[in-house]
Amino acid sequence: MEFRDLKTQYRQNQKAIDRAIAQVMESTHFISGSQVEELEEKLAEYVGVKYCITCGNGTDALLLALMAWDIGAGDLVFVPDFTFFSSAEVIVAVGATPVFVDVDYDTFNMDVDSLKQAIDSVEEQDRHRMKAVVAVDLFGQPARLDAIRKVASDYGMLLLEDGAQGFGGELNGRKACSFGDISTTSFFPAKPLGCYGDGGAVFTDHEEWANVIRSLRVHGKGADKYDNVRIGMNSRLDTLQAAVLIEKLRIFKEYEMEQCDKAAALYTDRLEKVVHTPRVLPEMRSSWAQYTVKFDDGELRDRAIAALKKQGIPTAVYYARPMHLQKAFAGIPSSAEKLKVSTMLCDVVLSLPMHPYLEEETIARICDAMIEVAS
Numbered sequence: 001m002e003f004r005d006l007k008t009q010y011r012q013n014q015k016a017i018d019r020a021i022a023q024v025m026e027s028t029h030f031i032s033g034s035q036v037e038e039l040e041e042k043l044a045e046y047v048g049v050k051y052c053i054t055c056g057n058g059t060d061a062l063l064l065a066l067m068a069w070d071i072g073a074g075d076l077v078f079v080p081d082f083t084f085f086s087s088a089e090v091i092v093a094v095g096a097t098p099v100f101v102d103v104d105y106d107t108f109n110m111d112v113d114s115l116k117q118a119i120d121s122v123e124e125q126d127r128h129r130m131k132a133v134v135a136v137d138l139f140g141q142p143a144r145l146d147a148i149r150k151v152a153s154d155y156g157m158l159l160l161e162d163g164a165q166g167f168g169g170e171l172n173g174r175k176a177c178s179f180g181d182i183s184t185t186s187f188f189p190a191k192p193l194g195c196y197g198d199g200g201a202v203f204t205d206h207e208e209w210a211n212v213i214r215s216l217r218v219h220g221k222g223a224d225k226y227d228n229v230r231i232g233m234n235s236r237l238d239t240l241q242a243a244v245l246i247e248k249l250r251i252f253k254e255y256e257m258e259q260c261d262k263a264a265a266l267y268t269d270r271l272e273k274v275v276h277t278p279r280v281l282p283e284m285r286s287s288w289a290q291y292t293v294k295f296d297d298g299e300l301r302d303r304a305i306a307a308l309k310k311q312g313i314p315t316a317v318y319y320a321r322p323m324h325l326q327k328a329f330a331g332i333p334s335s336a337e338k339l340k341v342s343t344m345l346c347d348v349v350l351s352l353p354m355h356p357y358l359e360e361e362t363i364a365r366i367c368d369a370m371i372e373v374a375s
């Protein structure tokens with residue numbers, strides 16, 4: 001059994017994908033081929049923003065946003081304590097300091113009251129250093145981006161939406177990756193929309209930032225890449241990945257999102273009385289990057305992992321450690337007391353196989369195994 005079945009996805013769409021790849025091979029425009037711009041236009045239209053700039057991966061996408069805003073030494077950036085490392089790593093990479101914020105037990109996303117408390121805990125004389133909030137759409141459900149935006153703008157901060165897992169999700173009918181002053185996503189193979197290697201994208205309605213990011217991704221280019229007007233990086237999406245993504249975006253829109261909704265509903269129907277099943281708020285749609293349940297305690301969770309493994313059912317723990325306890329962030333001040341939910345979640349979460357090609361019988365088998373453990 002696959003945790004995320006990319007093999008079936010390929011088999012069912014092999015003709016179209018192979019044709020798209022062969023076209024790139026024949027053109028030999030491996031960098032900046034016409035498919036890259038075509039994909040950027042399609043992604044911008046789907047998400048509902050003016051500009052999409054693709055890049056090398058989801059981490060670079062976040063980095064490009066912080067660089068475009070000139071965030072660096074001395075600056076404070078708020079970020080959830082329960083997320084993938086990248087969301088906070090990039091803050092330190094540009095020389096700024098992350099302020100870890102606790103998350104909401106039900107949705108796993110940044111808790112708005114905890115954000116306010118984290119802001120309140122910043123000394124008055126340091127308030128001018130607060131520059132941005134990184135809101136992560138964890139496991140596919142958008143964060144409370146409207147409420148977070150309000151808090152951010154009350155304090156003159158920019159909003160960066162890390163939509164690496166949220167692509168395809170919605171808040172009040174509006175697509176994820178459109179809520180930040182800048183939003184980003186990742187096309188890592190296992191994400192909701194994945195390519196066949198590394199890839200990422202930046203989304204914004206702001207023309208000047210879009211231009212700066214286009215420059216930053218090619219060595220800070222000016223008129224061309226031999227005219228360098230700022231320090232940048234080399235972070236382009238290659239043409240092969242763009243060609244694959246054009247095909248994958250088509251099936252993502254056509255049926256993949258819907259299939260994930262169906263799989264999630266089947267899981268929840270069988271498991272809601274057994275474990276804490278994921279809660280999607282009424283104004284939200286999840287893209288189901290993960291289907292993550294919670295147990296009452298860590299011992300039961302670990303027993304479930306072992307029991308499922310015995311039956312050949314793969315599971316994963318996202319995430320086993322909160323950001324403030326990562327060794328790489330050891331020098332960063334944080335308050336364990338204020339990050340209780342995040343820390344507790346690490347002990348009790350379990351992600352089950354989730355993808356558009358999950359069959360009803362497979363879900364039934366997984367649920368049977370879960371029910372057996374819990375009883």
Ligand SMILES: *Cc1c(COP(=O)(O)O)cnc(C)c1O
Pocket residue numbers: 057058059060083084086087136162164165186187188198199200
């Ligand atoms: C995967 C992920 C990233 C990083 O994306 P890469 O393409 O792997 O660099 C950033 N943030 C979150 C929340 C992610 O899940």
